[in-house]
Amino acid sequence: MAPMARERMTAAEKRTAEKRTAAKRGAAAGRTAAGRPAAGDTASRGTAASDTHTADTTDTVEAAAAIIEVIEESRPTAGALVPVERPEELADDRPEPRMSDVDEWGRSEHMRGIARRMYDPVYRNWFRADWVGLEKIPTDGGALLVANHAGAIPSDAPVIMHGIETELERPVYGLADNYFRKMPVIGTLWSRLGGLPAHPDNAYRLLREQNQLVLVFPEGSKGPGKLYSERYQLRRFGRGGFVEIAMRAGVPVVPIAVVGAEESMPTLMHIPGLAKAIGAPYAPITANMLAMGPLGAFGYFPAKFKLQVLDPVHFDVPPDQERYSRSRVMDESEAIRDRIQSALYEMLRNRRSVWFG
Numbered sequence: 001m002a003p004m005a006r007e008r009m010t011a012a013e014k015r016t017a018e019k020r021t022a023a024k025r026g027a028a029a030g031r032t033a034a035g036r037p038a039a040g041d042t043a044s045r046g047t048a049a050s051d052t053h054t055a056d057t058t059d060t061v062e063a064a065a066a067i068i069e070v071i072e073e074s075r076p077t078a079g080a081l082v083p084v085e086r087p088e089e090l091a092d093d094r095p096e097p098r099m100s101d102v103d104e105w106g107r108s109e110h111m112r113g114i115a116r117r118m119y120d121p122v123y124r125n126w127f128r129a130d131w132v133g134l135e136k137i138p139t140d141g142g143a144l145l146v147a148n149h150a151g152a153i154p155s156d157a158p159v160i161m162h163g164i165e166t167e168l169e170r171p172v173y174g175l176a177d178n179y180f181r182k183m184p185v186i187g188t189l190w191s192r193l194g195g196l197p198a199h200p201d202n203a204y205r206l207l208r209e210q211n212q213l214v215l216v217f218p219e220g221s222k223g224p225g226k227l228y229s230e231r232y233q234l235r236r237f238g239r240g241g242f243v244e245i246a247m248r249a250g251v252p253v254v255p256i257a258v259v260g261a262e263e264s265m266p267t268l269m270h271i272p273g274l275a276k277a278i279g280a281p282y283a284p285i286t287a288n289m290l291a292m293g294p295l296g297a298f299g300y301f302p303a304k305f306k307l308q309v310l311d312p313v314h315f316d317v318p319p320d321q322e323r324y325s326r327s328r329v330m331d332e333s334e335a336i337r338d339r340i341q342s343a344l345y346e347m348l349r350n351r352r353s354v355w356f357g
Contacts, residue, residue, distance in 0.1 A: 105173065105206075106191030112171070115193050116162060123162050126302050127155070127260065130357065133309035134167055137254055142207035143312070144246045145172070145215040147256040148234055148340055149223030152284040155300055156261040160215060160307065161194065173206055174215045175199075177281065200245050207249035208319070216242050218333070221281035228266035228287070232259075232348060234341050240333030243315070247329070250319030252312040255336050257343035260305035263354045304357040308343055 102108045123129055137143065147160060161172040175198035176190070196202050198216065206212040217223055218237035226233070246253045267284040275283035288296030313336060317324065351357060 102192070105194075105196055105202075106188075107171070107173070107194045108192040109171075111189075111192040112165070112194060116166065119158060119162055120166070123159060123166075126300070127159060127264070127305040128302075128357070129159050129163055129260075129305040129307060131163060131167070131307050131309070134163070136309045136312060137164060137168060137170075137213070138252070138312075139168060139170065140211070142211045142249060142251040143213055144203070144207060144242060144249075144251055144253045145213060145256055146242060146253055146336060146340070147215070147217060147258050148232075148261075148344065149217035149219045150226065150231065150258070150261040151224050151265040151300075152267045152286045152288075153265055153298065154217075154224045154261065155264045156258045157215065157217070159261075159305055160256060160258070163307065164213065170213055172213045172215050175203060176217075177221055200241060203242075203245045204249050207245070207251045218242050218337070224267075225270070225282040225284075226262075226267065227270075228262070228268060231262040231266070232344050234337055234344075237333045237337045240329040243329045243332045243336070244324055247315050247317050247324050248319055248321070252314045253336060254312045255310040255340050255343075257308045257310065257340050257347060258305070259307075259344065259347045259351065260303040260354075263303035264300040264305075266301075303354055306347055306351070306357060308347060310339055310343060 100108075101110050137145070145160070145164075147156060149156060157174050157176070161174055164170060164172050172194060174195050176195050178197040178199075196206075198220075203214050203216065206214050218241075219235040220238065222235040226235070243253065266287045267282075268287055268290075269285045271283040271285065275281065286296060288299055288301060290296065291301075292299050313332070315332065317328075
């Protein structure tokens with residue numbers, strides 16, 4: 001117990017002892033007065049007896065009051081500190097509980113590590129990914145990575161995320177359509193591997209508050225929904241929302257041009273009725289299904305991947321503004337789209353083979 005508590009209890013004990021002594025003295029005085037001999041003649045004896053009786057009664061009442069007060073003082077009141085011997089602290093030999101490695105976004109570094117080990121042979125031996133300009137991606141601080149999107153089941157997202165995480169050793173969070181988030185098992189797996197719903201607030205927090213790398217595909221589901229006859233023809237980049245997010249967060253946009261995803265799983269046709277029935281953005285029939293049967297629903301062709309990182313785009317505007325010029329946002333969005341499109345055309349002109357690059 002603290003020293004102050006001990007001092008308070010010592011003082012209380014002293015007062016209790018004094019009151020007990022006073023009570024005993026009062027009781028003794030009452031007994032002495034009761035046995036005191038009468039003085040004077042017979043006429044005054046009645047008056048003396050009356051006075052003695054009054055004095056005895058007073059002394060007895062005072063003694064009783066003192067005893068009651070002593071009892072009340074010794075009784076602990078509600079909330080009062082009671083002196084208790086403090087036991088010796090016991091050594092806690094129990095092991096510390098295991099802390100989960102799942103962050104606030106649902107990403108698990110343990111799961112990412114397993115995925116990297118499993119995917120690395122596909123990345124290096126099947127897709128044989130080659131990067132140009134990888135050093136243009138910042139090694140610290142936030143940045144918004146923007147790329148073209150293709151393939152019935154897009155193969156570009158895992159290639160980009162795996163390449164940056166293995167080469168630069170920086171985690172990448174990928175934003176995707178919320179449709180995948182709602183799918184059983186796949187939604188949870190996508191979260192554990194660093195996937196998030198494509199919402200502006202998610203991107204802003206990752207970029208501005210946590211200085212992370214965020215990967216977005218401005219074409220949305222229209223990119224992988226293209227037919228093979230429309231390959232490498234970029235769709236409209238929405239309303240330029242990714243540019244406004246980068247402006248608000250005060251980070252650069254890093255464009256990435258990807259060649260190879262279109263041929264890894266080319267879409268030949270769509271089944272709109274099936275897509276509507278299952279609530280999917282599209283229901284494709286791919287060349288992989290025709291060539292490999294049921295395995296083709298998830299198996300990729302060994303197309304050679306080439307990825308070119310373009311110069312980062314910085315916006316000379318203050319972050320965290322309530323509004324940004326809509327025309328400026330749209331102009332910047334179109335300019336970034338044109339840069340990626342031009343890079344794709346150049347890469348296709350220089351490509352000798354779909355399978356060997």
